[in-house]
Amino acid sequence: xxxxxxxxxxxxxxxxxxxxxxxxxxxxxxxxxxxxxxxxxxxxxxxxxxxxxxxxxxxxxxxxxxxxxxxxxxxxxxxxxxxxxxxxxxxxxxxxxxxxxxxxxxxxxxxxxxxxxxxxxx
Numbered sequence: 001x002x003x004x005x006x007x008x009x010x011x012x013x014x015x016x017x018x019x020x021x022x023x024x025x026x027x028x029x030x031x032x033x034x035x036x037x038x039x040x041x042x043x044x045x046x047x048x049x050x051x052x053x054x055x056x057x058x059x060x061x062x063x064x065x066x067x068x069x070x071x072x073x074x075x076x077x078x079x080x081x082x083x084x085x086x087x088x089x090x091x092x093x094x095x096x097x098x099x100x101x102x103x104x105x106x107x108x109x110x111x112x113x114x115x116x117x118x119x120x121x122x
Contacts, residue, residue: 002077005115006068007053014039017055029055066103068113074100077114086112094121 011017037057
């Protein structure tokens with residue numbers, strides 16, 4: 001069964017949001033591949049329940065926090081999503097060494113990431 005594996009919190013000022021989440025919750029936050037616009041957030045020890053995520057530069061005004069769901073087949077998940085009334089909002093893209101990803105909206109307009117793991121994605 002697909003489960004939520006990641007979240008993204010949009011921020012107008014990622015450095016300010018990093019300080020906030022570090023101070024309030026003690027999260028470890030660091031730029032992915034040196035990026036200031038995509039900050040990975042470690043929310044606790046790997047063996048504790050829960051997920052990690054990221055603080056990202058808000059690209060679109062009003063963009064909400066979103067979750068990413070791990071799927072076995074991105075193409076099949078997109079097909080089911082569209083059949084159920086959802087919409088694809090970004091094309092399938094490779095995240096090198098991680099997998100294939102796209103953003104979609106559910107029937108209520110909520111943003112959802114879909115991720116198919118594939119260490120060979122380029």
